[in-house]
Amino acid sequence: MRKVLLILILLSALVSGAGQRPGAVFLLIWPGARATALSGAFSAAADDATACYYNQAGLAFMNNTVISLQHAPWLQALNADMYYEYLGVTRGYKVGTFGLAITYLTTGPTEVRNFEGVYLGTYTTFDIAVGLNYGVPLKPNLGLGVGWKFVYSYLVPPWVWGRMPELGIQSGGIGITYAFDVGAMYKPFSFLTVAGALQNIGPNISYTESGAADPLPYTLRLGLKIQPVNSRILRVALTADVTKILVGMFADEDNSFFENLGYEFKEAWKGVGIEVDYYNFVKLRAGYFHDSEGRRTGFTYGGGIKAGGFSLDVGVDQNIYDFPTTNRKFSISYQF
Secondary structure: OHHHHHHHHHHHHHHOOOOOOOOOHHHHOOOOHHHHHOOOOOOOOOOOOOHHHHOHHHHHHOOOOEEEEEEEEOOOOOOOOOEEEEEEEEEEEOOEEEEEEEEEEEEEEEEEEOOOOOEEEEEEEEEEEEEEEEEEEEEOOEEEEEEEEEEEEEOOOHHHHHHOHHHOOOOEOEEEEEEEEEEEEEEEEOOEEEEEEEEEEOOOEEOEOOOOEEOOOOEEEEEEEEEEEEOOOEEEEEEEEEEEEOOOOOOOOOOOHHHHHHHHHHHOEEEEEEEEEEOOOEEEEEEEEEEOOOOEEEEEEEEEEEEOOEEEEEEEOHHHOOOOOOOEEEEEEEEO
8 A cells, every 4th residue: 555655645746736636647648759758848849659648739740551560668666566658659640640549557566455554455556548530731831639538447446345343444446537638739830830739628537435626737838849850861859848737726815826827837847859860760859847846857758760660769757856766668659
């Protein structure tokens, strides 16, 4: 049971500073090695299968079929059994591009012992989100995207309460809900893209027998992409994102509107990234991320190789955490 408490504390750190803590915060973990190397600044790029997560409007400009898999041993300095996985599939049609995305996080096996230290059993905690997504171009330079996701969070199985009546809990530990996303992407010039996305909007999620519920991590993303170099030999792209968790905004009633607004901007996550593409073969990426309230600040980096429709990428963001750990994401994609 102590492992469950550790993971809940860890995940809540992702949204520290909010007046009210949201649930299902695994929805805030960046998927994809490429986007991770760019410090999550990807809402205005979103041109691969992770567009289903960062901004469905990116699907509007994708015509090919893309399949992408990501594997990540996640923050294993805290727990060696934690893994974070992502599967994305997109396919273009005349009416637009559809996408399927599955996100999965497990904290590994959890032993259950009563207050006397007697072993009662083992279970595996996990969170999963399955999303259906769609993007359509309204104009050649303007795309709109929407998404729906089913969210299932398995923290404590029912048998634990039955074997530990001393807790006084009869049920709870499993949360189920759903959420919607909507995004837009505009390309006023060939070298410039601006984007915005509103994500995780849906009913609250509850884990307790009392029915007390937590809001989902409603999120606003604003992104920018500039491509100053775009030739057959070399392409360079600069990306930037501001990500704001909307739960608990303007919570300090003693502050004025503008004081609260200043705090909310300061507390927002900020990321910038650069991607260098040589001959559409070798990719080098780096980024910088800043989250003042969550105490996550530092550089991200990675790279990849693309050949014959296959892409292999790695992204590293372990330096943004204020404790020593390893955190590397590996992705493989195929486009046809």
